[in-house]
Structure formats: C-alpha cells, structure tokens
Amino acid sequence: MTVHASGAGRSVSDGRVRLITKVAHMYYEQGIRQADIADALHISQTKVSRLLKRASEIGIVRTVVIATQGVHLALEQALESRYGLQEAVVVDVDGDESEIIAGIGSAGAAYLESTLAGGERIGISPWSQTLLSVVDRLRPLRVTGADRVVQLLGGVGERAVQAKANRLLSHLAELIGAEPTYVQAPGLVGTAEIRQSLITDAAMQSVAEEWRNLTMALVGIGSVQPSPLLRDSGNAIDPADQDQLIAAHAVGDVCQRFFDSTGELIHSDLNSRVVGIDPEVFRTIPRRIGMAGGERKHAAIRAAITGGWVNVIITDVATANALLDENQPAAP
Secondary structure, X not given: OEEOOOOOOOOOOHHHHHHHHHHHHHHHHOOOOHHHHHHHHOOOHHHHHHHHHHHHHOOOXXXXXXXXXXXXXXXXXXXXXXXXXXXXXXXXXXXXXHHHHHHHHHHHXXXXXXXXXXXXXXXXXXXXXXXXXXXXXXXXXXXXXXXXXXXXXXXXXXXXHHHHHXXXXXXXXXXXXXXXXXXXXXXXXXXXXXXXXXXXXXXXXXXXXXXXXXXXXXXXXXXXXXXXXXXXXXXXXXXXXXXXXXXXXXXXXXXXXXXXXXXXXOOOHHHHHEOEOOHHHHOOOOEEEEEOOOHHHHHHHHHHHHOOXXXXXXXXXXXXXXXXXXXXXOOO
C-alpha cells in the first residue's frame, strides 16, 4: 500500500481529506490497529474502517503489487498468453535433473494445496518421477480435496518399481482424503489382442467409466527416451518401437501417447498396445496439469502444450524461457 495525499480528493473537503490521510497513514505506514486509531483520534472503529475504504476510493491509498524474489509473474503470464494456457507456474530452480525435479515437486505440491477445494476427480499417471516428487512434498489437507484419484495408465510392472506407482496413487489419495482406483494391468502389452481382452474386462470397463468423468489430470511429460523409473518398471517401449517413433518424428509423450513437435498424436502400432485412457477422452478433462522441466524435455513440453495435451504447466525458469524463444513456433 502507498499513501499519497497530493491532488487527491478534490470532491472532499480539506478537513475530511486531512482526516482520511491521517487515518490511512497511521494504519498502512505506522501499522497501528484500527481500534487504537479510533481511540487516538476519538472516533469510532466503524468510522476508521469507512475512512480507510474512502482513502482507496479517492486515490489517497493505492495498491502496489511487488513480486518477491523467486516469483516470475511476467514469465507465467507470457506463457499463458503465448500458448493459451489456463495457468503457468514457473519455479526458480536450476541445477541437474534431480534438482529440477525436486523444485518442480515442491511447486506442484504447493499448487495442489492451494487449488484443491473438494469434489475433484483426479486422474494421475503412475510412472512419473516428478509426480512422485510432488506427492512426497505434499502436506495432508485439512479438508477433503478430492473424491477420487484414478490411475490413467496401467500400473502393473516390475515388483520393486510397481511399489512406487502404487505409493504415488495411494499416498496422494490419503493426503487429500480421496478414494483410489488402480488399473490392475500393465501400461504396455505385447499385442493389440492382449490389450483388447484387458480393456473389455468388466473391471477395466468400470475404470474407463471413471476416466470419462475426471475433472483434473496430473501427468508428467516424457521424452522419447524413457525415464529411469519407466524403464525399470518394464512398461517402457522397446528399441524397435523407439526407432519407429523417432522415424515418425516423435518428441515426447503423455501417458505413453506419443506426439510430434506440433503435438499431433503419432498413429502407430504402439497405440493399440497401451492400456490407458484414450487420447480423445484425456483431452476432454477440464484441467490437465503437466509437471516437467529440464533441457532434455524442452521439445516434449513445447509439443505437449502446443497440442493441448496439458493446459496448465509447472516448470522451471530455463524451460519457460526456452518455450518463449521467438525462434520457435507458438501454438496455432
């Protein structure tokens, strides 16, 4: 707040302007409580409140927002404008990939703590180191933040790594007061026929119905090269599939749905073997939050937001600046 009396309040008597200014100065610049101002000036506390309101109306008090260190409002607004995002959160973090993941994890946890207001039905990708970092840093909510948390992709894999995927879902549900829904199948199977037999099972049909009613998705954004977590899970694509994707100019994926630099889905045999939410159903989820950063993922993140795979992004400063590079294409 800035108290400034010069030229203000021309429609108000000089004596009243003086009183308004005095009250504003005592409250905003000296930090005196309204009750103490009332006692000092021999007026009622109600009148003090009215005078403070009048100080704003006639320009004696002006609100100035000063961004604190580590808050990048201009970068966030530029990203939102350039890519048509609902929201961007830029984290002041650099260093190696593990440090960036930790920083995005902290920002993602803070974002969820401040935006989950109850009644949400959340879908989450189980094979994301960044999302694990978010959940590890999330504090228990005092009120229920969501009704249900649902896996978006098969969560069965190598036993030691599957425990991490299960923890991601179960711990998030516990922290926000939601009920978990697991996908009791691998994320990627060997043939389209195996996938079809799984997806038509009654249990999977029940999960698919939940997918159609989600209000929010939490996803990592992958590059064509699988992360160590996904690779160790047994759900990563094999070298032959990877070569095909590279030949088709794939740059990244969301929930094992690979896309090119414009965000267009790459149609391949791989799609018919993914046990997870359908891409078209995924894109109907109102709030699709992508959490990713680091130089290795710049192309994948740009494509994900350009193609509408995510409409909220939480990322690091260097990635945000790369996304705003004028030499790169913006969203169509």
